[in-house]
Amino acid sequence: MTRESTAEGNSTTVSALACADLQKSFGGVKAVNGASFSVPRGTVSALIGPNGAGKTTVVSILSGALRPDTGAVTLGGDDVTKLPSHRRAELGLIRTFQLSREFGGLTVFENLMVAARRQAGESLVDIYLRPRLVTRRENELKERAAVVLEQFGLYALRDEWARSLSGGQKRLLEISRAVMAEPTVLLLDEPMAGVNPVLIDRIGEHILDLRAGGVTVLMVEHNLNVVEKICDHVIVLAEGRTLATGQMSELRDNTDVVRAYLGGVLDGRIDS
């Protein structure tokens, strides 16, 4: 376990996910240049920063989709830097994407079934030697998919092609698919991008419900009003490095943070 002193000094918090001195270049572009932070367990944490600050690249490194040039990632205190994303997913680290990545040619229900972490019948040995076990697992997954769809208000759409959903419904499907994979740590890259205000509130409530269910969440978010409302902890990234961490209310008074955004406007949506 990674333990750190809190502001109070002697008490400790446990980080669910942490990174140290991440660096990543694409050709001549230094996308990440010294990102170090930890995500306290049981929180909804935000990763904020101007466009191009390296947020998505950091999320890709944390999830294992990208290898950093240098630096380390720990999950629950264990070094996972060398593990591929599917191994990290087996350990409970699940991500969603800035652009929704549903399978358009599958139904909503099928999208959830294929997102499950342990598929029914993924072992040939089980299919031939333990068919009843496979059937039982498949039934469990179907029940779970129905519960998750109900939870996210998508049950009535379960037989629709995913490609026919609206942008907002696709966002909900993306999060449902991640939840189907039973995350302990969930990385959400702009889960509310392009979504109407009513749905923003609804997605915010879903995220708080996930936290109440014990999931630690790290979300990339541009809308600071949303961050202030639902995030316990904020990490500010600028030019690939961690600029500041803390609560949103403290960061509004941090001149470095204010300067990182054009015009120093620290309310509402940030567009650089």
Ligand SMILES: Nc1ncnc2c1ncn2[C@@H]1O[C@H](COP(=O)(O)OP(=O)(O)OP(=O)(O)O)[C@@H](O)[C@H]1O
């Ligand atoms: N695959 C890639 N190849 C080349 N350059 C890349 C690649 N991915 C990201 N970059 C560059 O790295 C920098 C950081 O990009 P990244 O997408 O991580 O930023 P971001 O903070 O997520 O931005 P946004 O808020 O616009 O989503 C940018 O300059 C981007 O152009």
Ligand SMILES: [Mg+2]
């Ligand atoms: Mg991004």
